[in-house]
Amino acid sequence: MYALCDVNSMYASCEKVFDPSIRNKPVVVLTNNDGCICAACHIAKRMGVGKKFVPYFQVKDQLAAVGAVIRSSNYELYADLSQRMMETCERFAPHIHIYSIDECFLYYGAGSQLDYVPAEGWQAHAAAIRRTVWKEVRLPIGVGVGLTPTLAKAANHAAKKIEGYRGVAVIDNEQARRQILKQMAVGDVWGIGRRLSARLCDIGIHTAWDLSRARPALMKKQFSVLVENTVHELNGSVRLSWDDVRAPKQQIYSTRSFGQRITDKESLRHALVTHSGIAAQKLRRQAGLASAMMVFASSSPHDQEAYYRGSVLHRFTTPTSDSRVMANAIASVMNKIHKEGVRFYRCGIGLVDLVSTKNYQGDLFNTSKDNAELMKCLDVINAKYGRNTVHLAGQGIEQKFAMKRAFLSPQYTTRLSDLPVFECD
Ligand SMILES: [Mg+2]
Structure with missing residues (x-):
């Protein structure tokens, strides 16, 4: 869940x-x-x-x-309160994924732990998270629970926007799923933007429920793999990874927990630079520039040692979308993030205070160090040959922090080297 x-x-x-x-x-x-x-x-x-x-x-x-x-x-202020809110939420679940400055997914395990239900039940559990965040941080939150990220998003939408839910909604049975999806416009489904929702409405898909009933194969043919996967997710099977879904427009986050705890400064920097690279690429795709970047790393609240969190908000002299500028900024704040002896569990970066390249007004005294051509080249090569074909040395060559994914299946549809090869005699 x-x-x-x-x-x-x-x-x-x-x-x-x-x-x-x-x-x-x-x-x-x-x-x-x-x-x-x-x-x-x-x-x-x-x-x-x-x-x-x-x-x-x-x-x-x-x-x-x-x-x-x-x-x-x-x-x-927002960055710091965001971190405090995440800290509180994190205590309620074994895993957390920070999705944006004000959103996080808590997940409760896969495989044999899939049937896990908190002793007090999901409804009471979600209400407790909401209450605790209010008590400790004084921020009002909505909590949505579901079998997949897309259903959790839908439940969250219901918690906030549909009358009668008052901040908490749980989709843990067929009746709840049907009730919420039927009251939700297709454009409110996670990852379905305005343009896509207009096209879906043209073929008679108006609500989230309609979309969940669509034939996945047909959706793939008419729209994209993303829409196909969304249909599966609305029916309860997990198909999307965090990075697949379009980032919220106003800030872009990239975060992960590590496959194993890391302690050395160098590995932590590599991980942070990798995240800034992912976020910067998303930023360039939406023709944006970031005025500031949040850099953060922490240990796990579930570990025995005392909890530690380091976070810095770095302001750029001029707004940027250049991965190299961000990597330099990370290097300059490492001393404030890393602490000897701490076993880091997760880290990430968030690009905030975004402006559009179209209406950005240059600064006469601070000229931008961005090399847009070089970045474009980087993005084109990586789009063609797979993520990280070309990357900054600052990401590290051997990534110690990478997720434990020993049983990962090939990326058949998105990576050229994973294409199945058939040989005929
Ligand atoms: Mg919000």
């Missing part, structure tokens, strides 16, 4: 943590340089103000009229 924990209106909620006087007011957060609205709390949304990406000056008077509280984005 998987549980997806997701903070409601993350940035606006973070602003309310240390200032209870604004908890019942409409709060709106602005992007870098106070240009546009980038987040709004549910009160502001209900009032019809706080639409994302609207320039601030256009709605300034409207916001003042409803008494909205305006805040500039404070990524240092």
